[in-house]
Amino acid sequence: xxxxxxxxxxxxxxxxxxxxxxxxxxxxxxxxxxxxxxxxxxxxxxxxxxxxxxxxxxxxxxxxxxxxxxxxxxxxxxxxxxxxxxxxxxxxxxxxxxxxxxxxxxxxxxxxxxxxx
Amino acid sequence: xxxxxxxxxxxxxxxxxxxxxxxxxxxxxxxxxxxxxxxxxxxxxxxxxxxxxxxxxxxxxxxxxxxxxxxxxxxxxxxxxxxxxxxxxxxxxxxxxxxxxxxxxxxxx
Numbered sequence: 001x002x003x004x005x006x007x008x009x010x011x012x013x014x015x016x017x018x019x020x021x022x023x024x025x026x027x028x029x030x031x032x033x034x035x036x037x038x039x040x041x042x043x044x045x046x047x048x049x050x051x052x053x054x055x056x057x058x059x060x061x062x063x064x065x066x067x068x069x070x071x072x073x074x075x076x077x078x079x080x081x082x083x084x085x086x087x088x089x090x091x092x093x094x095x096x097x098x099x100x101x102x103x104x105x106x107x108x109x110x111x112x113x114x115x116x117x
Numbered sequence: 118x119x120x121x122x123x124x125x126x127x128x129x130x131x132x133x134x135x136x137x138x139x140x141x142x143x144x145x146x147x148x149x150x151x152x153x154x155x156x157x158x159x160x161x162x163x164x165x166x167x168x169x170x171x172x173x174x175x176x177x178x179x180x181x182x183x184x185x186x187x188x189x190x191x192x193x194x195x196x197x198x199x200x201x202x203x204x205x206x207x208x209x210x211x212x213x214x215x216x217x218x219x220x221x222x223x224x225x226x
Binding site for chain 2: 006044046091093097106107108109110111
């Protein structure tokens with residue numbers, strides 16, 4: 001299957017700083033990127049959806065000024081957590097969706113575990 | 118509204134067969150995905166169905182009935198490593214994924 005690379009795998013940052021998470025589709029064009037957050041023992045929660053070249057669509061309750069999403073190309077999307085606080089500590093996962101030889105598929109990145117101290 | 122329903126938890130025995138059901142209601146439909154997620158890890162893609170019928174991939178099979186808004190994931194010859202959460206997600210008319218809460222599958226020896 002196609003590969004989606006998410007970086008970094010884990011990050012620890014101080015409260016008040018910003019953290020950028022990258023999501024790259026390595027061998028297919030990701031027309032749509034999804035960003036999720038998962039708290040322990042809970043399901044994935046969709047934060048936002050972005051189409052290449054367009055502004056991201058945020059889910060209700062997700063602060064767009066705090067979670068900045070950029071999807072400037074068909075292979076790269078970034079999520080920047082601005083002014084991070086301990087309550088932002090979570091597992092962040094990206095998913096890239098696009099057409100492959102198998103049809104329309106969606107693949108997940110490895111996830112980024114963010115710890116804000 | 119859009120929603121996905123799947124059982125919260127299921128238990129099965131090693132070597133047996135288990136079927137995890139998923140029903141969905143979406144605005145438009147562009148396919149149904151199944152993912153496996155082990156604790157602390159990102160979900161792994163298992164299958165994608167957009168046409169009615171059964172798709173088989175080794176020990177795992179996925180079935181879709183678009184008229185019934187229903188899918189199931191069938192796991193055969195269960196192994197202990199199959200203990201995980203299984204997520205069902207439907208793609209709507211905007212290709213947005215609508216997620217179920219996941220089914221925790223517990224495999225007992």
